[in-house]
Amino acid sequence: MQKRNYNYFLLIFFAFLLVVSIIFTQTLTDKATQALQKGNVEAVETFKTNNEMQHLVNLSFTLQSRFSQMENMNEVFPLEVLGDSLTLYGYNANVLNDAIARKGDVPNLGSLMNAVNAQLNISYSILDARQQKDSKLLDSLTGLLTRSKPAENVYHYGVLVEKFLENQLRQTLITNSAHASQLSAYNRVLSIAAVIAVLIFTTIIVIRQWQQLVLIKELRVAREAAVKSKNAKDEFLANMSHELRTPLNSLIGFGNLLSDTALDNTQKEYTNTIISNGYNLLHIVNDILDFSSIEAGKLRIKRIPFNLPELFEDLKRMFSAIVNEKKLSYHWNIDPQTPQVIKGDPERLKQILVNLINNAIKFTSYGGVHLHVGVLPVEKEETHKLVFSVKDTGEGIPKEKIDLIFERFEQLEQMTTRQHGGTGLGLSIVKSLVEGMCGSVSVNSEIGLGSKFTFTAVFEKAAELPVARKTGKLSADFSGYTALVVEDNAANRMLLRHLLKKYHLQIELAENGLEALERIQQKHYDLILMDIQMPHMNGYKAISIIREELHISTPAIAMTAYVMENEIKRCFAAGFNDYISKPIEEPDIIGKILKWMPVRTGEQERSGIADPAGELDFFRDLLGGDEAVMNELLAEIRKQWVSDKEALRTAAAAGDAPGMARVLHRIKSTFSALGPNHPILQLLKEHAEATGSNAAEMKDECERIISQIDQSGKVVFIS
Incomplete structure (x- = not known):
């Protein structure tokens, strides 16, 4: 009997424990549910705050843009509308500030409101100056607005506030996860099987979530490190270029000046060695910079007409000293059917050939180097596909190295047995440049018999022959300047x-x-x-x-x-x-x-x-014949001219002679890239100042100037 009572009380005890466990579990469930609800409410509020913050930033940028161009805004957006927009902007900022402040002490919130207030103060001042028609104050304030860019500060601090709110939300979600884990632990009391299942399931979920959080953090750290590394590399390359080119400027420059003086043969040999090694170092610097540009995807191929035989003659003169020093032969020839004048990037083509010829000479002890170019059939009639080859009688390349020589930093020699030097970037740059010219490169080689590098490139047909270059010493005389x-x-x-x-x-x-x-x-x-x-x-x-x-x-x-x-x-x-x-x-x-x-x-x-033959020849020469850049800059010049015309008319209508003079000076800067002898620049010299005595005369003079500029710049405005 006593045993039965014992069992009975034991069951009651376990039942009581079960009830307590259920009640306790339910209590934890309620707490977890409330925490989850609170987290959801905070998530919704955070998303609303983010949306309101985005609207505030957009309105900030819009107001900054409109008030920066206040002189042209009144017709489209009356002053009353702009004033209402400022009021709405300030109201939205205050509402957003109150909503965020309820979440506690939020860093950068004060800075955000300071940026908003700074923009409001400047904008209201601009509005007052516009109403009072104080053009000098208006110019000063709009200039201040353009320089200070308060909208960017609003955006910057808004992003920081959003990140803080997101971090708060993340902490809330982590707390919710902890409550959920406790709930699972107490539920396991109800059933051993359920406990095991929930334990395994929860463990898997938690581990996966933890792994994802760790992975996200590692990716973020890796991304930041990559950005810092790239910035550091770009800064290093720029500084390295400057620090090396500055002494090279003196080294090569004085070497060239010294070579023009009376020297004996030994002195001449020493001077040529100094100059030659200076150019070798410059070539290494250029290789590294070109490699960096290729890596960044900033390689640009120009399209200008050039003479192929002239380029080959330049190469022959460039390598004549080292060819004679090593007692090698150097020949080049062009197939008769190959066009002599083509349109492309002569500097990049020359860079490819310089790398290949330099390698050929470097690894050739006897015999010589032969450069050849022919033409291949193409589908497009407006293009030429040329095939170039550089053949030497040098050491040759081992078969196991053939597939590696175009990889960056690869060289034929081991570091401990290097005899010829180099960066290991030359052929990698050659491959990238050739591919940028829609071609491909290959090599055939045999040990002891030499190598032959072959590459193709696509060029456009040239409409006209470029002006032949004159060689020899310049004889310009700048007396009086x-x-x-x-x-x-x-x-x-x-x-x-x-x-x-x-x-x-x-x-x-x-x-x-x-x-x-x-x-x-x-x-x-x-x-x-x-x-x-x-x-x-x-x-x-x-x-x-x-x-x-x-x-x-x-x-x-x-x-x-x-x-x-x-x-x-x-x-x-x-x-x-x-x-x-x-x-x-x-x-x-x-x-x-x-x-x-x-x-x-x-x-x-x-x-x-030669004197320029057309209105855009100076401009074209200045940009190296790059048609894409020319069109882009001409579009900007035309856009600026439209704005300048309106400003000139506004000053003339107001009888503002100093204002007209300032605008005319700005117009001169707008067209300065066309060259000092362009008809527009010559015309502006005659109209350096407004000569009218009243608004009517200034208005007539203004229209006359505009008409003459439009007439003188037909090529600029139509092209």
């Missing part, structure tokens, strides 16, 4: 002084941008040659002040050791008329100077520089 050379490197200043002295160009020297600004304000110069990286004030800042604050339009050429494509674009955007890369070659810098400071007619003929 004065140039300002701004360069922080003493050796480069000395080089330019000696080099330009040969052409009777009077130069003055400045060591940095600040010194250049002082000199330019004290004296007129016919040309400015300015380095980019300088202490105290760099070239970009200096040219910006010269153009925008001093309103000086003297032609300026950037001398930059940074040759990356984005740096070249930055030169033009900053206000430079042209650029020249370091190390500076004598024919290149004289050619650049002749573009912007032409010598007299007789001297121009002696220098071998």
Whole structure:
């Protein structure tokens, strides 16, 4: 009996434990459910907040755009509408601020509201200035709005606030997961089988979720590391290019100057060795930069007409010294049916051939190198497909290396037995360039008998023969002209002084941008040659002040050791008329100077520089004949001219003579890329200032100027 009572009470005890477990489990379930509901509510609120934040940012950018162009906004968006938009913008920002503030202390929320208030203050000030018709204050405020870009600050802090809210939501979801785990643990008391099943199932889910979170975190870290690595690599390449090209500029430049002096045979040999090794180092730098551009997908192939035999003659002259030194033969020939004038990228084609010929000479001890080109049939009538071959009688390539030589950093020699040097990038660059010209490259080789590299490339048919280049020494005479050379490197200043002295160009020297600004304000110069990286004030800042604050339009050429494509674009955007890369070659810098400071007619003929035959020849030459870039820039010029016309008419209608003068100066900058001798630039010289005495006369003069510019620029506006 006692045993039965014991069993009875034991069952009651277990039943009681079961009931307690059920009640406790239900309580935990309720808590978990409430936590989940709370998490869902927070998720919905977070999504709503994100949407409202996006609307706020969009409205911020819209208002910034409209108030930046206030002079043209009144007709489309009346002042009352803009005022209402500002009111709505401020109201939405306050509502969003209250909603977010209820979530506790949210970082960056105050910064977000400060950015919103800053934009509202500037915008209301612009609105007041527009109502009071205070054009000077309006220009100043719109300029402040354009420079400060408050909408970008609103966007930046809005993203940070959204990330904080998302992190809060993530923590809530993690807490919910913990409640769910506890609920599963107590439910396992009800059934051993259910406990095992739930345990296994929950474990799998938790592990998978944890793995996904870990993977997401690792991917995020890897992405950030990759971005930092890429930025670091780009910065390193740009700095390496600058630091190497700056001393190379002096090394090669003084070497060339020294070679023009009276030297005995031994001195001449030493000088040629210095120059040759300087160019070899420059070739290595160029290979690394080209490889970086190819990796980034920024390789561009130009389409300009060029003469194929002239290019081959250039190659022969380039390698004549080393060919004679190694006592090798060098020959080239072109099949009779191959066109001599084609349209493509001569510099890239030359780069391919230089790499192949250089390798052929490097690995050839006897015999010689032969360059051949023929034509292949094509389906498109407007193109030519040419096949080039470079054959040598050198060491040959082992069969196991044939498939590897076009890979980056691959070389035929082991590091411990290297005799010929090189970066291992040459053939990789060749392969990429050939593929960029719609061709392919291959090699046939036999040990001890030599190698033959063959590649194809597609070119367009050339409509006309390019102007034949003249060789030999330049004979330009810049007597009577004065140039300002701004360069922080003493050796480069000395080089330019000696080099330009040969052409009777009077130069003055400045060591940095600040010194250049002082000199330019004290004296007129016919040309400015300015380095980019300088202490105290760099070239970009200096040219910006010269153009925008001093309103000086003297032609300026950037001398930059940074040759990356984005740096070249930055030169033009900053206000430079042209650029020249370091190390500076004598024919290149004289050619650049002749573009912007032409010598007299007789001297121009002696220098071998032909006068432009058409309105866009100067522009085309400036851009290297790249039609795509020409069309893009012409479209921007036409767009800016439409805006300038309206501004000129507005100033004339208001009888604002200083305003017309400012707009005319801006128009001159708009068309400056067409060259100083373009009809539009010549016309603007005659209309440097408004001459009307009242609004009616200024309006007539304004329409006359616009009509003459439209007539003089037909080619620009139609092309």
